[in-house]
Amino acid sequence: MATSGLQHVAAMYAGVVAPPLIVGAAVGLTATELTFLTGACLFTAGLATFLQTLGIWKIGARLPFVNGVTFAGVAPMIAVVNSTDDKSDALPVIFGAVIVAGVLGFFAAPFFSKAVRFFPPVVTGTVITLIGISLMPVAFGWAQGPDPAADDYGSTTNLGLAGATLVIVLFLRRFTRGFVKQIAVLLGLVVGTLVAIPFGATDFGPVADAAVVGFPTPFHFGAPQFQLAAILSMCVVMVVSMTESTADMLALGEIVERPADERTIAAGLRADTLGSALSPLFNGFMCSAFAQNIGLVAMTRIRSRYVVATGGGFLVLMGLCPMAASLIAVVPRPVLGGAGVVLFGSVAASGIQTLVKAGLEKDNNVLIVAVSLAVGIIPITAPEFYHAFPETAKIILDSGISTGCVAAVALNLVFNHLGGGREADDEVTSPMDPQPASVH
Numbered sequence: 001m002a003t004s005g006l007q008h009v010a011a012m013y014a015g016v017v018a019p020p021l022i023v024g025a026a027v028g029l030t031a032t033e034l035t036f037l038t039g040a041c042l043f044t045a046g047l048a049t050f051l052q053t054l055g056i057w058k059i060g061a062r063l064p065f066v067n068g069v070t071f072a073g074v075a076p077m078i079a080v081v082n083s084t085d086d087k088s089d090a091l092p093v094i095f096g097a098v099i100v101a102g103v104l105g106f107f108a109a110p111f112f113s114k115a116v117r118f119f120p121p122v123v124t125g126t127v128i129t130l131i132g133i134s135l136m137p138v139a140f141g142w143a144q145g146p147d148p149a150a151d152d153y154g155s156t157t158n159l160g161l162a163g164a165t166l167v168i169v170l171f172l173r174r175f176t177r178g179f180v181k182q183i184a185v186l187l188g189l190v191v192g193t194l195v196a197i198p199f200g201a202t203d204f205g206p207v208a209d210a211a212v213v214g215f216p217t218p219f220h221f222g223a224p225q226f227q228l229a230a231i232l233s234m235c236v237v238m239v240v241s242m243t244e245s246t247a248d249m250l251a252l253g254e255i256v257e258r259p260a261d262e263r264t265i266a267a268g269l270r271a272d273t274l275g276s277a278l279s280p281l282f283n284g285f286m287c288s289a290f291a292q293n294i295g296l297v298a299m300t301r302i303r304s305r306y307v308v309a310t311g312g313g314f315l316v317l318m319g320l321c322p323m324a325a326s327l328i329a330v331v332p333r334p335v336l337g338g339a340g341v342v343l344f345g346s347v348a349a350s351g352i353q354t355l356v357k358a359g360l361e362k363d364n365n366v367l368i369v370a371v372s373l374a375v376g377i378i379p380i381t382a383p384e385f386y387h388a389f390p391e392t393a394k395i396i397l398d399s400g401i402s403t404g405c406v407a408a409v410a411l412n413l414v415f416n417h418l419g420g421g422r423e424a425d426d427e428v429t430s431p432m433d434p435q436p437a438s439v440h
Contacts, residue, residue: 005310043319044284048275049312061268070288095280096224102277125354132348143337165192165338192335376404
């Protein structure tokens, strides 16, 4: 049980620590503060996993379901940071928005489980793809170095370390199997860090300064602040997160031969949202299901929820050990950038896999995906596109995930639901083909 639980932690560890690293770097946290934020996210991921696997009352799907910090919230949180004049207020604003979104999501869970038909694969696939695309600039920024003002920013050394890490991860994924293959990203970070030592890019100071035992002090970064624009943005993220979790529960239910019914989905969503609402109390972010662990359940055929709960226990222990959390602060940014290409690219690829099931041979769905992706990548390809809008509106508009999700849901309603929808039996041979190739 211990080794299987550890394997779940290894499979999702890089995904849990990436969001606090991204947001912490944007805020400008010191290495010590970054270690604290990472440990807090590990701790709250463990608590959320307990809620989901063991459950209390009508909370928790009671499936082998791992919860952790969702990638969907990263881009909107960066938008909040960028729109906040005093960066010390950024995390309290984010925490306040996550608390409100979590509470609203908790009460909406039973209704959302009935409304899941409005979030078919064409919507969820588009949103997941946008999550990966939106995070890629972060990986490219890391690959160039930690400080854009430094002389070595974008140097051949930094880009070489990023490239070497990427090659190591790809090599492990291609030529290993089983447990080693599952933790290829984690091993890539370790080897990449070792390779960076001779170049003077590795700083072990955070580990030396970290305590062996610690506790994520509630409201360490300040009391939550509640700003409407940030709350609306995180509510959109909560809808995305709940949609992903619903899809993951349906998939996991099939794998463990216990199909997730409406009651199970509602209970699972309550665990997700309650975990998200409680997470900011301990300085953590919004929590959601980790799809990579579902693949691990399918591969190992170990279906016990208590094994996953054991993994949650390890996450809590790591969160209570600042020294363990500080290890990730040792990893040079270029090394993180190399691994991030795989990590964030995998998120986008996962979205594309979902879109494959969406029926893109139908012209309606092609239009939904085309327009939603176009709207979603505006903040990436044209960062100043919304410069004339008020700052509060830009918090939402500068998040391609939020705008892309709203566009996908709205277009899906217009094309596939309202007025009976036009039966999307019209197949197209090309997205640019104005007429269906055949009508049945």
